[in-house]
Amino acid sequence: MFEELTLLQLQQYWWIIISLLGGIFGFIMFVQGGQTLFGTISKGDETLKTMLVNSLGRKWELGFTTLVLFGGALFAAFPLFYSTSFGGAYWVWMSILFCFIIQAVSYEYRKKTQNFLGQKVYESFLYINGSLGVILLGVAIATFFSGSAFSVDENNFSHWHTSLRGLEALASPFNLSLGFALFFLVRISGALYFINNIDHVIIRQRAIKSIKINMPIFLFFFSVFLFLLFTKDGFAYDTEGFVYLVEYKYLHNFLEMPIVFALFILGIIMVVVAVVVTIHFNMTCCIKTGGLGIVLTVMALFLNVGFNNTAYYPSVYDLQSSLTIQNSSGSHYTLTTMSYVSFMVPFVIAYITYVWYQMDKVKITKEEIEDPHAHNY
């Protein structure tokens, strides 16, 4: 079946999967967003904080796993990106990894006696992961549009041309705007998740209040990002693979790919609807609508930068070194093999959904958290 597809079709198939994974990761980052709200929502009440931590603690591994899968899929499907970006933007990725390592232990160790570093340290780890980790991820993703200073030699070995090794991306308002937009977006989805997952009036009230504060800030940074994105030059390539700059490329990409544009608009509308309905109608299920909205929006952004003859990882040092889904992918055989493996994804999503439903059909309550036999974080 997949064997009969052309290499380009397989590359496109895999870019769609990468985009979907990126979208799912954007959604799962509600865990990170929630981690930055512990202080705001609990206001120093230890029981409330424990409820919040436990609510997220049952989901944190999904985010970790999605990140690992996102990395693994990129490695397998687009290995030249893997070697260029990870090896090049060394400090950005290392910092992101650092932010994620400290998350992994924090839930389990925070409350345990003899935890060596103390509860506050683990809570600050979670805050760092939810803030710095997310902003850096946003900045790293923004370089898909803004480009980086690298070159690829004739052996396809990549070389980075700034000594800051990726940290230079932090100096770009464009990159930062996406980083901050993502940070405030995941805070909103984190609050939506709390509202859905925890049965506690005060937590719901405070979560709604935080959404009211974070939503306008998110919209501001996201609007700045979109304005800069739609007005900037983009990196296009022709049938020979020659890369050149095109005015308003990313805006044109949306207009020339109406389905992708529709997904993008639909995604944004769903996030806005989720927020409005939560605030005005006290609905508790809007993490689903908002979450799907995030998946669609992020996915559409990835599709925008990867399709329509666009270089998805542009080089501002040497335009012709820019990476496209065509020049950076795995071979036909590998993409075909991997495509069969991708058949497992719906099954994986199905059991995750089932388990999620089973575990969350009874909301977290204060009584559950205070039960002396409960396994608490």
Add this chain to the structure above:
Amino acid sequence: MMEEHLVDWSRAQFALTAIYHWLFVPLTLGLGFIIAIMETIYVKTNSDFWKKTTKFWMTLFAINFAIGVATGIIMEFEFGTNWANYSWFVGDIFGAPLAVEGILAFFMESTFFAVMFFGWDKVSKGFHLLSTWLVAIGSNLSALWILVANGWMQYPVGMTFNPDTVRNEMNNFWEVLFSPVAISKFLHTISSGYIVASLFVVGISAWYLLKRREIEFAKKSMIIGATFGLISSIFIIINGDESAHQVALKQPVKLAAMEGLYEGKKDAGIVALGILNPKKTLTNDEDTFLFELEAPYALSLLGYHDIHAFVPGLKDLVYGNEKYNIIPTSQKMAQGKIAIQALKDYKEAKRNNDLIAITKHEKILRENIKYFGYGHLNKPEDIVPPVGITFYAFHIMVALGSWFLALFALLLFFVLKKDILKYKWLLISAVASIPLGYIASEAGWIVAEVGRQPWAIQDLMPVGIAATDISSTNVKITFYMFAFLFTALLIAEIKIMLRQISIGPNGGH
């Protein structure tokens, strides 16, 4: 070639991450199954005792699990951050098992992990038990895929070199998956994990018995731990034999280093106990050992399943041995350099669109590609890994493995047939063997990874050209950052574990 300093720091960083990662993973691999067995007994008997027992070991599992996950993600991304050239050269093959690992194993593990810990009163008993088994299976599936990737690095198969992309491209997924090296590596590694977990369970149980606490809990846990450990120890001896056979066939230099064998010989024996002479080099006539105790014929038997087989030594492998048809490394280097030059000429011909030259250079390249990596070496002696580290690591692993077999057998016998509380020496030995399990397991990895140096990919890519083009200062800083962080987390884990153990399965009551 990269600056040597950088390569050393990159190796150090990866070794640091791998060693820390491997402190946590083996326990997860085995303890998952031990817990699943205990919970199965609980579901069958509906006994509150077994529920408590399961929950106690589960708590220790969770404490350990978190750092294993954290260090694991670093390893995946370090392939890109620190070994960028490698990532491209083999990403078409190596990336696939990593992605499959993510889809098939990680999600299973992480999804059902939440049910395992928080689902006791939320899902049915049967579904909870299934979740516990799936966590155990998921972690072992994860090991399968990463070890398939590692096995491929030790014995690259199922691919062809594409001169246009300058990388190896997969052409047979099944050959990669069912490579004999990958399979034996997987079986050997997971069974070593089962032994570490068994030692952990029997060691902690023994501590309770020494303290005269939680007697019933400790005895029953010890029966399960020792049984699981004994079966695993017997299994590891069987698959260890196959591992050694594969090393002999596919990585003879590693085998020679494991045994400190400089001169090849027939009827070769295994050094059961030995101290290497530090003055010994490839080129002098010093004795190899200051002291040695040898089991005759065992190396020939182990390596080639023939007690009279010739086992090549390091000198044969470096300088060649015509009698046994062993090509000198200098010749492989010459062929490697021809391959590298042919690749350059091929690219030049491509640029000039010279079809005759393209065909000619591609043919030369194909004829010599087998030794491509040798073309990057400076001298034949470069193929020899650090002999001392490899030798001692191998012998420590084997000696401890033999001890564990005896320990599990003794514990099982005494706990079932005698009043084990009276045998203090045995209980102390069981407690002391917990760290020994980790030492043996780490030693195994040292044999596997140090023993294959200088290769990132056996025969195809030395570590010198695999590293990212970056200044060594960056790598040095991250090395210290990770060393500091991992050490802090390890201290935290040990303290929390000790505290949980001292609290006990009954919450200190």
